[in-house]
Amino acid sequence: xxxxxxxxxxQYITGLGILxxxxxxxxxxxxxxxxxxxxxxxxxxxxxxRYEDPLWAAALEAFLALLSYHVFNGFRVLLLELNQGSxxxxxxxxxxxxxxxxxxxxGTRTILVFxxxxxx
Amino acid sequence: xxxxxxxxxxxxxxxxxxxxxxxxxxIFRVSRFDPDRDREPYYRDYExxxxxxxxxxxxxxxxxxxxxxxLAVRYSCRMGVCGSCAMIVNxxxxxxxxxxxxxxxxxxxxxxPINNLPLIRDxxxxxxxxxxxxxxxxxxxxxxxxxxxxxREFLQSPAELNEYMMLTDCIKCGLCYSACPTTATDxxxxxxxxxxxxxxxxxxxxxxxAALRFDVVDDPHGVWRCHFAGACSAACPKGVDxxxxxxxxxxxxxxxxxxxxxxxxxxxxxxxREGTSVEEVLxxxxxxxxxxxAPK
Amino acid sequence: MSAPASSGSKFPRNMRGVLGxxxxxxxxxxxxxxxLMHRLTGLVVxxxxxxxxxETSDIVPAYLSGDENIWNNLMQSLYTPEAHAGLLxxxxxxxxxxxxxxxxFLAASGVGVGRPIRPEWPYAPVSLRSFQRSLGWLFIAVTxxxxxxxxxxxxxxxxxx
Numbered sequence: 142x143x144x145x146x147x148x149x150x151x152q153y154i155t156g157l158g159i160l161x162x163x164x165x166x167x168x169x170x171x172x173x174x175x176x177x178x179x180x181x182x183x184x185x186x187x188x189x190x191r192y193e194d195p196l197w198a199a200a201l202e203a204f205l206a207l208l209s210y211h212v213f214n215g216f217r218v219l220l221l222e223l224n225q226g227s228x229x230x231x232x233x234x235x236x237x238x239x240x241x242x243x244x245x246x247x248g249t250r251t252i253l254v255f256x257x258x259x260x261x
Numbered sequence: 262x263x264x265x266x267x268x269x270x271x272x273x274x275x276x277x278x279x280x281x282x283x284x285x286x287x288i289f290r291v292s293r294f295d296p297d298r299d300r301e302p303y304y305r306d307y308e309x310x311x312x313x314x315x316x317x318x319x320x321x322x323x324x325x326x327x328x329x330x331x332l333a334v335r336y337s338c339r340m341g342v343c344g345s346c347a348m349i350v351n352x353x354x355x356x357x358x359x360x361x362x363x364x365x366x367x368x369x370x371x372x373x374p375i376n377n378l379p380l381i382r383d384x385x386x387x388x389x390x391x392x393x394x395x396x397x398x399x400x401x402x403x404x405x406x407x408x409x410x411x412x413r414e415f416l417q418s419p420a421e422l423n424e425y426m427m428l429t430d431c432i433k434c435g436l437c438y439s440a441c442p443t444t445a446t447d448x449x450x451x452x453x454x455x456x457x458x459x460x461x462x463x464x465x466x467x468x469x470x471a472a473l474r475f476d477v478v479d480d481p482h483g484v485w486r487c488h489f490a491g492a493c494s495a496a497c498p499k500g501v502d503x504x505x506x507x508x509x510x511x512x513x514x515x516x517x518x519x520x521x522x523x524x525x526x527x528x529x530x531x532x533x534r535e536g537t538s539v540e541e542v543l544x545x546x547x548x549x550x551x552x553x554x555a556p557k
Numbered sequence: 558m559s560a561p562a563s564s565g566s567k568f569p570r571n572m573r574g575v576l577g578x579x580x581x582x583x584x585x586x587x588x589x590x591x592x593l594m595h596r597l598t599g600l601v602v603x604x605x606x607x608x609x610x611x612e613t614s615d616i617v618p619a620y621l622s623g624d625e626n627i628w629n630n631l632m633q634s635l636y637t638p639e640a641h642a643g644l645l646x647x648x649x650x651x652x653x654x655x656x657x658x659x660x661x662f663l664a665a666s667g668v669g670v671g672r673p674i675r676p677e678w679p680y681a682p683v684s685l686r687s688f689q690r691s692l693g694w695l696f697i698a699v700t701x702x703x704x705x706x707x708x709x710x711x712x713x714x715x716x717x718x
Contacts, residue, residue, distance in 0.1 A: 146514040149485045153662045160655040167648065171710045178710040182632045184625040187616065212603040219600065221481055222447045223575070230481055244610060251614045254621070296567045353584045376578070380571040387568070427673045442592065445578020448570075488595065489664050491588030491685050500676025504588070505684035512667035 152214050155207040162204040169197070192255045205248040213241035283310035287362055289320050291332065292373035293383055302373070302380065305329075311362045317372060318346050318357035321384070333383035341498060344434030348384050349373045354436040354496035375439035391435050394451045398459035398477055403470025404526045412538050414530045421466040421527070428461035428506055430499045437493035437503050449482035453493035453503035456484050460506040463513065463521065471521040475514060484510050586685060591693050595657050598650035605647050641711040648707040649700060656696035664689050 169191065174181040181187075191197045217237040221230060289309050294302035307328050309320040318336055325332045337343040339358045346357040351371050362370060378386040437453040438444055444452050451459075459478050463471050478484040484507060493503040513521050573581065580593055612631070619628035663669050669689035 144479055145481055145483060145485045146479045146511075146518075149665075150515055153658075153665070156655070156658045156662065160659065163651060163655060167707075171706075177714050179715050184616075184619065184628045184632075187628070188620065192616070208606055212606050215599050215603055218486070219596070222443055222450070222486055225447060225449050225482070244607065247614065248610045251610070251617055254617050294569070302569065374571065376571060376573045378571060380569045386571065423673055423675075425673070427676055430676055442579045442581065442589070445573035445581070446575060448572065488592050489588060489661055490592035491586050491682075494682035494685050495586040495589070497680070497682065500678075500680030500682065502673075502676075502682040502684050504682065505670050505673065508664045508670045508684065509667055511665040515665065 148214060152211060155211040158207045159204065159211055162200060162207065165200060166204060188255065192252060195256070198252055198256060201252050202249065205252065206245060209241045209245040209248070213237045213244070216240075281312050283312055284363065285311055285368070287311045287320070287367075288369045289324060290369055290371040291321070291324065291384070293332070294380055295331075296382060304371070304373075309362075313363065315362050316358055317348075317350050317355070317360045317362055317370060320362055320370065321357060321372065333381075333385050335385045342432060344432035347375050347434035347436045347439070347498075349375060349439065354440045354498075356434060356436070356498045359498055375435050377439055377441070377444040378435060386435070388435055390448070391438055391452065391454070392433070394455040395433065395458060398451065398455045398462075399470060399474055400455075400458045400462055402462065402465065402468050403473060404468065406529075410529045412533050414532075415467040415527045416530055417466055417527055424464050424466075425461045428457050428501055428503075431458065431461075431501050432499055434498065436496045436498060440492040440496035442490050442492060443486050443488070447482060447486055450486045451478065451480075451483055453487070453507065456487065456510060457493075457501065457503035457506035459484075460510040460513075463510070466527045469524065469526040471513075471524065475518065475522070478510060479514055484514065487511075587690060587693060588685060591657055591660075595654060595661070598654040598657075602647060602651050602654055636715070638712070638716055641715065645704070645707055645711050648711075649704040652703045653696070653700045656699060657693070660689055660692045660696060663692070 170181045171178050174186065191201070214237070217233055220233045220237070286308050289307045290304045291307060292302045293299075293305050307324045309315075309323050311320065316339075318334075318339060321332065321334045322336075325334065334346070334357075336346040336358065338345070341356050341359040344356070348355065348357050349372070350357065350360050351365055351367060354375065357372070372384065374380055374384045374386045378388060378391060381387050431454060433454060435454070437457075441450075441453050443450045456478060459474050462468050463474050487504075487507045489504060489508060491504045494501075494505065497503065572578070579596060582590070582593070585593075612635075615631050616628050619625055660669070664684075669687055669692055671683035671687035674683050
């Protein structure tokens with residue numbers, strides 16, 4: 142059984158990581174792009190400059206991993222505080238863990254499809 | 262005793278006639294609830310004359326003695342020490358005995374019981390869940406040699422005393438428990454009062470029970486369900502700062518868990534306290550307490 | 558915990574719930590507003606993440622079929638003032654949640670909540686007038702500044718030019 146303080150310690154650390162990578166994410170959509178935001182989401186820019194660049198892909202993947210944990214652990218905290226019926230805690234823990242893994246795998250598919258050459 | 266001889270109970274209402282004149286009449290909008298008759302609490306209005314020093318508790322007792330004797334209100338010391346008269350006055354957690362009616366600057370004083378604890382009647386809530394949580398965090402000094410050294414003090418520096426002295430002012434009134442946003446939905450959350458006391462005894466240099474208390478507070482419904490809304494500290498009528506204590510408790514769990522678990526408690530003083538020693542008291546104690554006399 | 562005797566249906570549980578507890582704002586202290594905003598922003602940004610994963614996954618069929626228009630059409634349909642207003646809110650919420658999270662992390666590390674004092678009338682709890690409160694105001698200011706920049710990027714250079 143994982144201690145609650147361990148879970149929350151990870152919550153804080155992932156939060157700090159998200160702050161850094163999130164700033165990078167926002168920057169990559171605005172002032173790091175030639176022409177600013179109106180240009181940022183074109184297919185060429187997104188695929189050739191971001192997803193196919195291993196460094197950007199790694200940063201996005203790390204961002205996704207941290208977010209999957211942080212968001213679904215946050216939801217878990219909210220849900221645990223909302224209700225305390227018997228079995229609720231376990232149901233919430235299991236559902237949120239599965240949802241975090243699902244979100245991570247689903248996002249990973251988007252990021253890594255360009256490196257696996259369409260294998261997914 | 263015949264009924265006619267029975268002396269009528271007489272409530273003495275402070276008679277301020279000739280000493281002071283009521284400054285104004287204030288409407289007390291009091292939450293009423295009778296579990297045998299009502300399904301939901303409702304408000305009833307009473308008109309109460311207010312003097313310069315009339316407190317909300319004085320007003321409620323005026324209602325009880327003069328207007329409606331069925332009003333249930335819990336109080337004891339009337340001077341902000343016992344913590345019995347915690348209630349919500351004009352939407353804010355307060356001790357009724359410490360709240361001057363005129364200081365509220367309002368012609369309507371709304372009084373209702375504190376939140377998040379089961380309502381028994383009128384302004385009285387069931388404090389048992391609150392005290393059960395207080396007990397759960399073991400609010401006493403834990404160490405192996407506490408029985409052996411009862412005739413001498415444990416040494417503690419003023420700095421070590423200052424670490425927890427503020428938290429000893431807690432009167433267990435339940436106002437922080439009522440103000441806390443987490444207790445509003447989480448019935449198992451220990452609450453600001455219990456967590457603050459857990460910190461108060463854990464940080465006490467005489468204590469060696471950190472490991473036991475960490476097991477209790479490091480729980481899905483323990484210290485981590487505090488999100489530092491600070492409502493407890495804002496509500497406290499004694500200047501205790503539960504929000505501070507809970508953040509410090511989190512700090513201990515995050516950074517000093519092992520150090521606290523293996524910390525050596527303060528040593529006992531060399532000086533034996535004067536007076537009867539524990540051994541003597543124990544010797545003079547009967548082996549068995551006498552049973553009460555059989556009824557005749 | 559054993560159920561207290563007053564837990565029968567006769568006695569109201571008297572718990573304030575989400576609206577009366579989490580979102581209670583009457584007489585709320587500053588930190589309580591920050592707490593409420595932290596919950597709200599976390600929930601909204603968290604739900605946005607799920608929508609965002611679904612939205613960006615559209616680039617996979619675009620890449621696999623070699624038809625860039627699958628992606629570009631979606632981006633075109635989201636290039637509206639309404640969608641950008643939503644993004645502006647997400648940006649502001651994300652920045653706020655992140656910065657306030659730093660404040661909470663510092664508080665849980667014992668930073669910015671002051672030192673214990675002996676309470677003296679009139680009581681002013683030390684944790685509510687320490688560095689963390691200034692930090693709260695500072696982070697609100699930073700959030701507003703960064704939101705203004707997001708407004709510039711999302712509206713000024715897209716719709717106003």
